[in-house]
Amino acid sequence: MIRHFNHESLVNAAKEVDERQMELLIQNLSMSYGKTKIFSDLNATLHDGGLIGLLGPNGAGKTTLLKILTTLQKPTKGDVLIDGTSMIAHPNVMKNLLGYLPQQVPYFPNLTAGEYLNYIAGMKGMKAKEARRETGSLLERLHLADTGHKRLKDFSGGMRQRVGIAATLLNDPKIIIADEPSTGLDPEERVTLRNILGELANDHLVLLSTHIVSDVEAIAGQILLIKEGHFLYQGTPSDLIKRSIGHVWEYPVTTADTSPLTAKQLEEPTNSLIQRPDGIQIREIAKTPRQPQARQVLPSLEEAYLGALKGVISL
Incomplete structure (x- = not known):
């Protein structure tokens, strides 16, 4: 059953989700543009504590699904529930919990990593003292503290992605959605990014959308395989391999x-x-x-x- 909330209870709902294992339920989700059907009647149950790999060929509907999950678009039909709360009816519930890592991280080329993160923290409404503390901690955690006054335009692709992850983690989101984040990275940078997302999945709900199977092979606990607008498979990587023997x-x-x-x-x-x-x-x-x-x-x-x-x- 979908609960209905006023503003105060929405804030309390987000706090409750923050304190226990989270359930994200995709329920009969459909999306069409005019007569063009992108996907129909998608159903899945996702939990935190393990990385979820969203796999599928180009054009399968992955990007459209992510737009709905990140509140950038409303579905034609169906709902997405966070512990029973509709994020379609109440998008702020998701916005308060979400960290989004796009394929191409937007950045200002003449800013340093610290300056960029402080700017993003301000956009997220963080207080200056809290923003400086979190920015310093994330720069250390993601091995960016020694970049000093180096400008983002001089960073490698992998370093920019790490800055993007740091920006995603500001304000401690509980749901992290990454859309094809390894595109254009060299093998070493891809492994580093994969390891970071795998580590974050221990205490976050991490959904990684990709068409590169090796990006999820070592770290995904669950796979959603989408083809032509339908979930073809939902389960563990090991079970999919077992079925292929x-x-x-x-x-x-x-x-x-x-x-x-x-x-x-x-x-x-x-x-x-x-x-x-x-x-x-x-x-x-x-x-x-x-x-x-x-x-x-x-x-x-x-x-x-x-x-x-x-x-x-x-x-």
């Missing part, structure tokens, strides 16, 4: 005219080439392999994800 095969490339895969077939995402000490192997995601001598191998999360998207794996 028996559908991933490996066999060597042959040079004979009867080569098991054509060049066109190698372009399919369900097939990949792997270099082994004994030569190049083909890994194929299929119910039945093309080559009778193929051996079953344990799937990776990426292979399980691709198999689910392509309908090879029954969900």
Whole structure:
């Protein structure tokens, strides 16, 4: 049942959520633009204490879903409840709890990290003394304290993302939503960002939207897999892998005219080439392999994800 609140009770509701495990319920959520349906009847239950990975190909509806969860857009139908309180009817409940990390962190190039964070703290309504204390603490925590008078325009992409995370964490939000935050980062910076989000998930509700499976493979406790406007899978990464066992095969490339895969077939995402000490192997995601001598191998999360998207794996 959806409760209705006046202003004072909304503030108290946000405080109550702050003191116990949080439940974010996506309930029959639908979104359309005119006759174009983005998604329909999405349902999911999310809790804090573990990172949730929102996976899906481009155009699946991830960005639109995040716009609704961050109160930037209202759905056509359905609701999002925070411990029973409708954030669609009462968006301030979410705003009081939310930290949002966009794909491209907005910044002022001529400010230092400290100056930028103090500016963001002011926009969040924090008092100057509290803002300085939190800014200093976050700069230390995210290994930015030694940047001194260095301007943001001279930061690497990974450093700017860390500044973005610091800005997200100002005023101690309990829900953190990150939208494709690793785009454009080098491998070392991606691992650093992934580790930070994984650490934050211990005591926050962290939702990471991405189409890069490796960004959530090591740290996600739950996966929401969205395809063509529907949740195709909800569960743990290990369970998705378990369902994929028996559908991933490996066999060597042959040079004979009867080569098991054509060049066109190698372009399919369900097939990949792997270099082994004994030569190049083909890994194929299929119910039945093309080559009778193929051996079953344990799937990776990426292979399980691709198999689910392509309908090879029954969900």
